Amino acid sequence: MLEVRDLTKSFDGFVAVSRVSFDVPKHSVSAIIGPNGAGKTTLFNLITGHLRCDTGRVVLNGRDVTGVPPHDLCRMGVGRSFQRTNIFAKLTVYENVQAAFVSHRGRGWNAFTPVRDLYRDETLRLLESLRLADRAGEVAGFLSHGAQKQLELGLALALEPDILLLDEPTAGMSASETRETIQLIDRLARERGLTLLFTEHDMEVVFSIAQKITVLHQGRVIADGSPAAVRADGGHVGAPHDDW
CATH class of the missing domain: 3.40.50.300 (P-loop containing nucleotide triphosphate hydrolases)
Structure with missing residues (x-):
């Protein structure tokens, strides 16, 4: 490959x-x-x-x-993560992954969908697979280092x-x-x-x-x-x- x-x-x-x-x-x-x-x-x-x-x-x-x-x-x-954690520290875990989906896919046919609802199902499924679903509402900057690295992995995966x-x-x-x-x-x-x-x-x-x-x-x-x-x-x- x-x-x-x-x-x-x-x-x-x-x-x-x-x-x-x-x-x-x-x-x-x-x-x-x-x-x-x-x-x-x-x-x-x-x-x-x-x-x-x-x-x-x-x-x-x-x-x-x-x-x-x-x-x-x-x-x-081609996706990539870095040595230093590269997340949106002031956003929630959910908002981080959702933003990655929006960045990758755009709004498409969702032009009239409220931003908070864009790619909701995809975001929740990915958080579930990362075992971060129960922390979706937490601010990313307050996560442990390990959890932040897992979230960064999620951002990379959201780019498919x-x-x-x-x-x-x-x-x-x-x-x-x-x-x-x-x-x-x-x-x-x-x-x-x-x-x-x-x-x-x-x-x-x-x-x-x-x-x-x-x-x-x-x-x-x-x-x-x-x-x-x-x-x-x-x-x-x-x-x-x-x-x-």
């Missing part, structure tokens, strides 16, 4: 991503791992059009989308992506929040037939759901394959959490 070919990006002479190539099969759950500074977030920014690459290509469903702006990629079915890129979806979470979030992501990916690509420092998380793993080090791919193959390679996993 997604093909990355020889992507390279430099900043003032520093090569952050160097000739990176890998594939993300359709309906797969794939992970990108590596120590801090390996180039994971830069790579995500290149794939999603937030940065322009120096050389290389990004191909989505056979179409070259290199350098396509994020809003156009969104229309083509075919492929979803998650940048460290469990960063800053407690152990219990991490387990709950990973189970949620895995379930939603299967239920919705999503293709999922995520970065993560927690190797337990990676090996619990990833079907394919790409390892970056100093901007280069040093391993790419099944979890069993990457684990057998030895030196790429098991580093202290603070370093990864």
Whole structure:
């Protein structure tokens, strides 16, 4: 579904991503791992059009989308969440998800429908699947960090992506929040037939759901394959959490 070919990006002479190539099969759950500074977030920014690459290509469903702006990629079915929570802190949980639906679908035939009722059923169904329905009326900024990250996932899903890129979806979470979030992501990916690509420092998380793993080090791919193959390679996993 997604093909990355020889992507390279430099900043003032520093090569952050160097000739990176890998594939993300359709309906797969794939992970990108590596120590801090390996180039994971830069790579995500290149794939999603937030940065322009120096050389290389990004191909989505056979179409070259290199350098396509994020809003156009969104229309083509590419969704993304970020390391830092990106929600509307002053709106309620319900209003956050509803706003995402309106942004994606527009008002359409609902021109005369009161704003509060737009996409009500879709919003409630998605909140139910996120297990946030009982918190629909709460102000998003007062949610726990874990709940905010789950809400951000909901905003991404409201855009109805075919492929979803998650940048460290469990960063800053407690152990219990991490387990709950990973189970949620895995379930939603299967239920919705999503293709999922995520970065993560927690190797337990990676090996619990990833079907394919790409390892970056100093901007280069040093391993790419099944979890069993990457684990057998030895030196790429098991580093202290603070370093990864």
